[in-house]
Amino acid sequence: MANISELDPSAxxxxYYGYELRRLRKAASLTLNQLGDIIFCTGSLIGQIETARKAPTRELTERADAALGADGALLRLWPLVARSQLPGWFQSYAEMEAKATHIHTFQAQLVDGLLQTEEYARAVLGVLTKDRLDERVAARVQRQQILEGANPPLVWVILSEAVLHQEIGGHEVMRKQLTRLLAFRNNDWVQLQVLPFTAGAHAGMPGSFAILRSDDHPDVAYTEGYESGHMTFNPLEAKARSLRYDHLQAAALSVEESAELIARVTEERYGEHP
Structure with missing residues (x-):
């Protein structure tokens, strides 16, 4: 195992998290195994986190913060750690997303990451590789914290009807995912529309995209590719993307009709009343 003293906390x-965890553990005069026993994990896992070989989960962070009397220091670090597990090309977008006051997305193939269940996210992210899958899933789920703050953004999501039928992760995973979408009916800050198959040719045919708005920056237009993403502050591009979104909203079912369709697909395709 690498010597923790070799870690550069600024790297x-x-x-930084591993460095702080070790410092706090040493200050409490606890061995790796002793801390592991207290927070219900192995000493080996603690050692891997302290040497930056493994990222911590939020649950482990909460227990470690309380056990070591860190007064929230580890909890404040954890969102930065989680975001660092996102692909490098996506991190800039995630930072802008966390600051946005309005988020508009169109998704042609998948449930938007802000609305995904952990099981659905695991199935999506694990298609090609299981490497660091827990960390990557945790990073995606962490993005959803912006929906639970005191001042959440207004999130407007348009999903192609195909998203409801593409069985990601199996029957049960899809049932839970669509049930979660329906739960957002009670959230004033999350609005969901479905673009039905009957819409035919539509403005979103080139692919999925997002538009971010905030008080401190001009509108951001974002398009994701296979292994990279393109984010632009160009006002003409952002305006053109907003026009596409307006056309998609007009072609989509209303929020109420969309919920009815999701409920019907959940019952008929995945076998249970939500």
Whole structure:
């Protein structure tokens, strides 16, 4: 195992977290195994986190913060650690997303990441590789914290009807995912529309995209590719993307009709009343 003293805490959020965890553990005069026993994990896992070989989960962070009397220091670090587990090309977008006051997205193939269940996210992210899958899933789920704050953004999501039928992760995963979408009916800050198959040719045919608005920056237009993403502050591009979105909203079912369709697909395709 690498010597923790070799870690440069300024090298990355994960390094800083590991450095702080070790410092707090040593200050409490606890061995790796002793801390592991207290927070219900193995000493080996604690060692891997302290050497930046593994990212912590939020649950482990909460227990470690309480056990070591860190007064929230580890909890404040954890969102930075989670975000650092996102693909490098996506991190800039995630930072802008966290600051946005309005988020508009169109998704042609998948449930938007802000609305995904953990099981659905695991199935999507694990298609090609299981490497660091827990960390990557945690990073995606962490993005959803912006929906639970005191001042959440207004999130407007348009999903192609195909998203409801593409069985990601199996029957049960899809049932839970669509049930979660229906739960957002009670959230004033999350609005969901479905673009039905009957819409035919539509403005979103080139692919999925997002538009971010905030008080401190001009509108951001974002398009994701296979292994990269393109984010632009160009006002003409952002305006053109907004026009596409307006056309998609007009072609989509209303929020109420969309919920009815999701409920019907959940019952008929995945076998249970939501």
């Amino acid at each position: 990355s959020p994960l390094n």
